[in-house]
Amino acid sequence: MEKYKKLFEPVKIGSVEIKNRFAMAPMGPLGLADSNGGFNQRGIEYYTARARGGTGLIITGVTFVDEEVEQHGMGNVPSSTYNSVQFIRTGREMTERIHAYDSKVFLQLSAGFGRVTIPTNLGEFPPVAPSPIQHRWLDKTCRELTIDEIKKIVKKFGQGALNAKRAGFDGVQIHAVHEGYLLDQFAIAFFNHRTDEYGGCLENRLRFAREVVEEIKRTCGKDFPVTLRYSPKSFIKDWREGALPGEEFEEKGRDIPEGIEAAKLLVNYGYDALDVDVGSYDSWWWSHPPMYQKKGLYIPYAKIVKEAVGVPVICAGRMDNPELALSAIEDGACDMISLGRPLLADENYVNKLRSGKTAFIRPCLSCQEGCMGRIQEFSALNCAVNPAACREKEAALIPPLKIKNVLIVGGGVAGCEAARVLALRGHKPTIYEKSSRLGGNLIPGGAPEFKEDDHLLIKWYEATLDDLNVEVRFNVEVTADIVRNSGADAVIIATGSSPKIFDLGDNRKVYTAEEILMKKADPGKDIVVVGGGLVGCELAIWLAENNKNVTIVELQNKLLALNSPLCHANSEMLERLVPFNGVNVLTSSKVLNTTDKGVIIESIGETKEIKADSIVLAVGYNAEKTLYEELKYDIDDIHVIGDARKVSNIMYAIWDAYEVAANI
Template sequence: MRDKYASLFEETAIGTCRLKNRFAMAPMGPLGLGDAEGGFNQRGIDYYVERARGGTGLIITGVTFVDNRIEQHDMPSVPCSTHNSVHFIRTARELTEKIHAYDSKIFLQLSGGFGRVTIPTNLGEHPPVAPSPIPHRWLDKTCRPLTREEIHEIVVQFGKGAFHAKRAGFDGVQIHAVHEGYLLDQFAIALFNQRDDEYGGSLENRLRFAREVLMEIKRTCGADFPVTLRYSVKSFIKDWRVGALPGEAFSEKGKDVAEGIEAARLLAQYGYDALDVDVGCYDAWWWNHPPMYQEKGLYIPYAKMVREAVDVPVICAGRMDDPELALKALNEGACDIISLGRPLLADPEYVNKLAAGHTAAIRPCISCQEGCMGRIQEYSALNCAVNPQACRERSERLVPAPRQKRILIVGGGVAGCEAARVLALRGHEPAVYEKTDRLGGNLIPGGMPSFKEDDHALAAWYAHQLKQLGVAVHLNAAMDAEAIRNWGADAVIVATGSNPKMVTLEGAPLYPAADVLLGRVKAGQDVVVIGGGLVGCEIALWLREQQKTVTIVETLPKLLAINAPLCHANSDMLAALIPFKGIDAITSAKVTGYEDGSALVETADGTRRVKADTVIAAIGYLPENTLYQKLRPELPELYLLGDARRVANIMYAIWDAYEVASHIQ
């Protein structure tokens, strides 16, 4: 396997910094990983070291601020090398020394600020700033333009921040960023930069801020200290706060490819040692934070354009977890380094497992963004939906059980599988009884659309893990209360999932969504989907890909109103795809009947008849906890997990199972 992927494990370099392989950890917001004085807390140290231990050649930290006066940030927010430099160096030095023990390198990502795109939960009461008095991305506010003196102060702070990073043992820095519409990118994009001084107007003027940052760091740290740049080639902005979709014809209001390539040439000429390439902007943030609805390797074409235009290394991220895709990108000259972000949240040992040929053991990222961007957005905390230990490596470390217990797990969905995995790792003897012929529960119907393939990959990973751990798995094995009583378990976990909610429509060809997804029922040409939540919208998109005529009927005023993905990059893209793909959506409406081949839809304007040879119910699920309720008065150690306890998402099924299974003594 190492021979097959030999190119990925070749040594390479960024400036004077040698890298042992072609893998980098992409920068991801380190919310929760800093302390009140701007240093790295123990969680942050453990988090990055775990990825180095897993074989990653280059660790790039998430964003750290250099300025807290002009664009103010609440502390603790993220590490800051200029807030209390002595404390920062003390904590960061512990981090870098541990990273180097694994022959990995580490760059500190330094940010000049977020400007108009600061997420409101992180903004607090602080006034947003920008190059010009332009609208904030999220709030009904106009940003305050920076003065020339403030720009100069931020430049000086970059130099100080990089100097402290070098003292702390970092091997280089990455500048955040002429990318994603952050502050430096706002200066680079004419839509946002309406200045008439030396920082506005021509492309060279709009890049002046980024150039001065580089010059100051090289002045303070020396010409040989590597400085890389996070860089977006194209913005995909249709209008203020409106992004374009893949394949959509539109007029670019932000940075187009021609200007993006020219800017890349200039940035390389200025002396940046590498460009870390992607596309997108927070106005179109499903590009820079790609959900499962974006294709894998979506940045490869843009990275290749940059690679052909510059003479410095190019780093490429963007759903690059498929090693075949990564190998192809590298061998075809699209990039020099493969950057993995969320895949290393999901599995910090990705690189070592790939090197050893253990690809089936790599836990897949499902691009749900629930634990990462979603939690950053809502709670200022970085985690991972499929890996409960991410950013909690020490506190969630598994401890061997004091004595082995025989534990019966009823249900082989996500919660049951995770509980079995954790119990086996701790030394217990779990056994899983699943009533169907396959592990995975709702991952199986949920993963049927092509854009949800990683749901099936996660189910396959669980099957592989349980086999490797020697867990007894019984398929096509329904359990009743009597069988559970007679099994002789020391503890019982009930993870029996949920049942779909249904409506009554006399005479209608009405089916639950899972039956259609699993092929038990073949949908006709004209389909009405009752329910505009996540399942309803995704099955509608899947059927539309099959050239079906699809109409969604939702009782609430908008789609994805109650159970949308936590991360808006996912929900916003899915909501935008519905009309773009030609799916009709009738909101504030209800299907009240069926006659003569049509669904009767009650709206504020009266009853509409919608042709339908198939009607799909996608209105949610109800917990199936009958067994638990029967056994609850009898069994002294009984647990209820997954949808059987509370219908939620994959993340909470996994997290709750990990929590319970890690503490059964």
Template sequence: MKYKKLFETVKIRNVELKNRYAMAPMGPLGLADAEGGFNQRGIEYYTARARGGTALIITGVTFVDNEVEEHGMPNVPCPTHNPVHFVRTSKEMTERIHSYDSKIFLQMSAGFGRVTIPTNLGEYPPVAPSPIPHRWLDKTCRELTVEEIHSIVRKFGDGAFNAKRAGFDGVQIHAVHEGYLLDQFAIAFFNKRTDAYGGPLENRLRFAREIVEEIKQRCGEDFPVTLRFSPKSFIKDWREGALPGEEFEEKGRDLDEGIEAAKLLVSYGYDALDVDVGSYDSWWWSHPPMYQKKGLYIPYARLVKEAVDVPVLCAGRMDNPDLALAALEDGACDIISLGRPLLADPDYVNKLRTGQVADIRPCLSCHEGCMGRIQEYSSLGCAVNPAACREKEAALTPALKKKRVLIAGGGVAGCEAARVLALRGHEPVIFEKSNRLGGNLIPGGAPDFKEDDLALVAWYEHTLERLGVEIHLNTALTKEEILAANVDAVLIATGSNPKILPLDGKNKVFTAEDVLLDKVDAGQHVVIVGGGLVGCELALNLAEKGKDVSLVEMQDKLLAVNGPLCHANSDMLERLVPFKGVQVYTSSKIVDTTEKTAVVDVDGELREIEADSIVLAVGYSAEKSLYEDLKFEVADLHVVGDARKVANIMYAIWDAYEVAANL
């Protein structure tokens, strides 16, 4: 078996893991109850990943302290708020997870400090090691007192004691990484203290040292205590992060200090280091979008692994099993952490173990359902897996009566609807006007950095074939054909069409879709109209191909309308576009074309920009004419995805799942 090494056992302290896969910690927003226990959704969510074969479950963050830094219940679980209740709810979860021969660690946090997400901050002043600027707000943080530090340390002991009693196999400390409170103490850029917790590196790590010593004293030396750790910060300045390949002066933790810190932390008693890089000032490193390469943390994990004698975990777009295998064989790490890939497919590990790689639903690194929704709505989910974090409520049930369902459109909404209907025992039939399934995923997946969009198309093609779904390509249905069809229900998933501007020079005015699909030659000098997601990704794609690209946007900034929900994605893309040499014109609009130029109104001034082509990326219009034709003719009629409302992949999938799960 090719991936046999990924299924060898490994130990963290005295805890043996059945394979080399861990579930990386992701914020458990929505998975707690009002008393700080795990609610039923949380229990089902973590148990599903254990059932799916993952050897080690690491919960998302829980807060041990609610006095120094207030966290409104029920934001996330809390092992110290109501210990009896926490133990009661956690014990149910840990027992179920152990039934699958999996282990589970509780991640416990000292707090967020200057990076507290504003929606979670309330009226409490943000805290930090020193009076420094908050990451998001125009506020100066309050310096923690020594008494407050000692109080938090004691709370870690309480939390770990309760976790051990509840059946957790160990804990992970959150974190000397990503610029959270413990990390702020560890980094001189944030820590200006002159007492025992500031100054030399050993002093800045004192907080982290006292935590592990307290837990070991309370729970015993053999109780594993691991640490989330970033050996490099990628901070250029306050609220300014560095891009891949950018030359800059590191203001946060550099690699030399990172390796020294790793050695010290292990000497203090930490039993494993869970390695990534980045900070909230550069959070496209800590939460890598699709614009970051896969396995981006491997080089940093290797440096840490060479410096310490405890297991090293490595996450960061590690869903490619060949990449994961190579990381183990090269000695870069001991354990592979999967975060978002296990949101997308809780059965990833079992599918890989049994050679069903094509059955693994891919993660898009889009952050729409996970980090984006955490950021905006304090709720964890997944764009491609609507059942994530609601495994019981969204579980598919067999159809009471088998129906033949006609689906007009084979884009992502049509494919998802067909998949769900087939799993429930219905008989879906897809009619797609083009020569393949996928809809807007096909042009959207054309850039190299969007490879997972095409992987999702391949997954749908494979899954629908396995389920025996009837598919008719190159077939555009009319109202009359649908009415004449012998079906019980009709789903309209006809998607959307690119908006077109009334410009002269039709022989050089193209849509983004035509350029992405190489249907036309855009030439060397390309002017893109529209600085939304499609326009920015197209600009990045063409710039990486060596084209001279100009981007014209009416708003005063890129991605101002309908950009990615998660700032890690939007912030990185917004900075990458000019970094790759794209000339950006905001507060601008195209007004005319000439034989060799585009005439652009730049903040009231007309400019001619050299243009072999003008590419329109000004949005999409719902294609729902078929639905309008049928809405008074078909009793069981539904419209899903972009045909209902132009949005993104997530809402197309979620729409289709909701309708098909209840048909």
């Protein structure tokens, strides 16, 4: 596409020329390794698919060089040193396929996680760190690494990089003087209390990272590119406490002046490019930005680094808007655009952009439910909106033996996904939607400005279903008789869910979250939101941003108590945004009844009246499965999916639909 031509100009990192300005950001490849530290077939297909989709540089997720000092358990992520023959054999198979698409591929090599190791992935106790400091998640003190252990890890980097080179990788990326991983813990004085040559002044704290690049260059040659994931600012307020955007605080981690100085030193040590972000595990919402962070949030920091060093700078961080990406390149903020989660959502992002098919790019929601949420809970990388991510072959769509007419009741996200999959396979789906548009609960859910990508997902479904010639019949309230008389070969019930409501006496000023989000009612100035789950918290922040006085009343003893699997980056940021925006919170509390002035609350055994112009219910949803219950004994091939089956989230609605529609 002529408009974005600059994004498709070649760029060099060291001796390696990359065909365009797009890199695939490294994302934890949980589930993509075999038991010997090689890439399994899922991993090979996953990375190859992104190369096939046009991405110029593939950067793998983290792989380990050491399994002795910090144990990770084989089969979680690859290791280039655990079984060299297996790694080289599987790595070579992958790199050859990636190269067929004229893409380059760098292997990301890690020194380890140290104090930030996620407990589900933690092997030996206690975890290691540069000094005896507090673990990020566990109430444990980390064990200080010895100098001999540091030297051993450095040596392993050389071996691991050489194995990567033998396996056909075009370069490596070092993980990382960023996000508070082990190398970063050495680099930051807040974590590094050592008094030997690896502690004290900045040069000493960067010695570990320096020895790594020098060892790799010595082993692999000076022309073998070595890049570094790098954060010039940490946003750490204190142990396990991060700063919010716009918050005034004292930086306990790395701040910009030292970040600039460190960047210059690291380039002088031999790093060929810096892959820039900001944040740390203590401020995880910067390193893994949820939808509550603005698009392109790393651009200002990338530009600061770019102006300080003479090597290419890569910039990630919600960079999926092509206008934003183009402006960052043109402004000189960076040399390459790094896409992580957007390439989980749509592996063909780059080719679609190049050919002008932007309407067909499936958007990332920054929900992190399929990626970081599942990594955190299940050690598995996936995607909420793309059920085939990381299982490209297993989830491949197969044409049916017999083409069927499939009636789909409901045009929410589950119904749309089912129709898309059925049409791609060759079936003839028809959607019946009782309203005048597609989207279902995604429409009110995407009302807040920070949920804009929810509405982009609806637009994507509209464009995709139109392109596939899927028939949609709007404003039809489907009855059991309509289904019985339709002549359909199969029926999918995707009728979704409706908000839970309950009687509070005088209900004239009681509304559902949907009614307020859709601006069907004026909530007034003083608002009580009943329910502190995901919907209630997002609603409260949105109202507060619109200058309302908001109180959340939550029955549980904490906010977001029943939502899962939410990535900590999302949940922790959301929990902090609530008070940061001036929202009052009453936990272990419940609403009893309305009054002329507001509402009566019972909180920890006491009752009190709160002034309120409106009471907004955000207490969950009820599955709408009446139609399914009426038909389940009458229709041979009938399925109930999404919220109609079980109230959950966007991810499981889409995954349900994909699984069922792929097998009709």
